[in-house]
Amino acid sequence: MKRSAVVQEIMKNYEKKRRLAEERRQEKVAAIYHRLPQLEALETKMKKKGISITKALLSEPEKQQLLLQQLEDDLTLLRRQRQDLMNQHGLKEADFEPVWECTYCQDRGVLKDGSHCSCFKQQLINEAYHMSNLAGILEKENFKTFRLDLFSTDKVAGETISQRENMRQILTECEGFAFNFDLPEEKNLLFYGHTGLGKTFMANCIAKSLLDRGHIVIYQTAIKLITLLENHQFGKDSREKDPQTLERLFNCDLLIIDDLGTELTNTFTNSQLFQIINTRQLEGRKTLISTNLPPSTLMERYDDRICSRIFAHYNFVKFYGQDVRWQGTETL
Ligand SMILES: [Zn+2]
Structure with a gap:
């Protein structure tokens, strides 16, 4: 949507x-x-x-x-x-007199000077949160709760900087991405690295920052995304066809595809994934992909059309180091 x-x-x-x-x-x-x-x-x-x-x-x-x-x-x-x-x-x-829910705009959503009332902005945000699939988690996982001190300052074998230093750079890049989100020249993002290194957390930070500014953000795991597309294409039960959810994958301001590579890949998934990535790219909508696969494996797994789009239009962000306990958020 x-x-x-x-x-x-x-x-x-x-x-x-x-x-x-x-x-x-x-x-x-x-x-x-x-x-x-x-x-x-x-x-x-x-x-x-x-x-x-x-x-x-x-x-x-x-x-x-x-x-x-x-x-x-x-x-x-x-x-x-x-x-x-x-x-x-x-x-x-x-x-x-009538009793208005909002006395500022008298339930018009617009103020006398033509600008949007704060109640309108709040509704847009609420609606966006509701659609994002992230409503619950973002209170815990956002730029404000992100803690650099959880990451080791030890040098990581094969890397020039420590995990913490790397995360500091990633944080800067992600804040920049969120800040410059509306600039057409700002590239998409591809997070890669093992599980437990903070990729999803960082994607959530970006999501919250954008949602709070009234952008439409949709989060989907690659598996769920493919299931949605399959249901739409092949689902006999019309209840499984959800045109609005499908439309949002193409039209939302930011689509987050988490865990790319965990879905089954075949000709169908490849072509559907290409449709989404390519359409969004052509229409200037941003996408954030997160994957456990290194770029070389991505190239083997996905067809050339997908890879060429990703390599040309995405900034690659590498997460490395030790697994931090992302699940136990009370330790964050
Ligand atoms: Zn109002």
């Missing part, structure tokens, strides 16, 4: 909210009038006064000043009577 489609959906909800608020207001006012018919009579009188004076002004324009003064006097009197009656029955002006 594109951001614009989500926005449209949210705006429809605002319209619905406003309609409901207006209906409730009418019910509330009707109940007050039912209880106090004299109040309604006063208000009808005030309206009629205005109309009769307008008519009089048209037929006797020379008496304008006098007529307006008369109107003002009459209205002042009627207003006072109305106010007295309201006071007697403990009514306030607010009792005649």
Whole structure:
């Protein structure tokens, strides 16, 4: 689902909210009038006064000043009577107004200056979180909870810098990716390295940072992604076909494909994966791939079309060193 489609959906909800608020207001006012018919009579009188004076002004324009003064006097009197009656029955002006969920934008989502209200932004974020498949985990796994000190400062055999230094560079790169996300020249990311080195954690950090800014992020493991595509293509049961979920894989702002290489690869998966990667690339949407496979194995596993896209348009980020206990987040 594109951001614009989500926005449209949210705006429809605002319209619905406003309609409901207006209906409730009418019910509330009707109940007050039912209880106090004299109040309604006063208000009808005030309206009629205005109309009769307008008519009089048209037929006797020379008496304008006098007529307006008369109107003002009459209205002042009627207003006072109305106010007295309201006071007697403990009514306030607010009792005649709609009750808005958001008083800033009166459930329009947009403020008077045309900018989006903060309630709109929050809804967009909530909706994006809901769709991301990451809603629960991101409170624990984000840039703020990421701890460099968990990584060893020992030199890693075959590498020029320590694991911690490497993670520091990765952190900088990932923060940069999130920060520059909207720049078309910012490349996609491919995380590779063994399990337990923080690839998923780092992908989650990026996801949260983007979600909090109202971007649509979708997380899927490669296995789930292929299952979704297979169901769509071959699923006999229409309940297994979920066009919206499928559409989001193509249209979301950031697609995270986790654990690439754990799915079964065949001609079908290769062509489907290519469709997603290539379409997203052509449409300028970013993708983050995470895999346990080293680049040389990726090249053997996936056909040339996929590899050429990945090698041309992705920054390769290597995770190495010792397994940190990513599962026991209380140690982070
Ligand atoms: Zn608002």
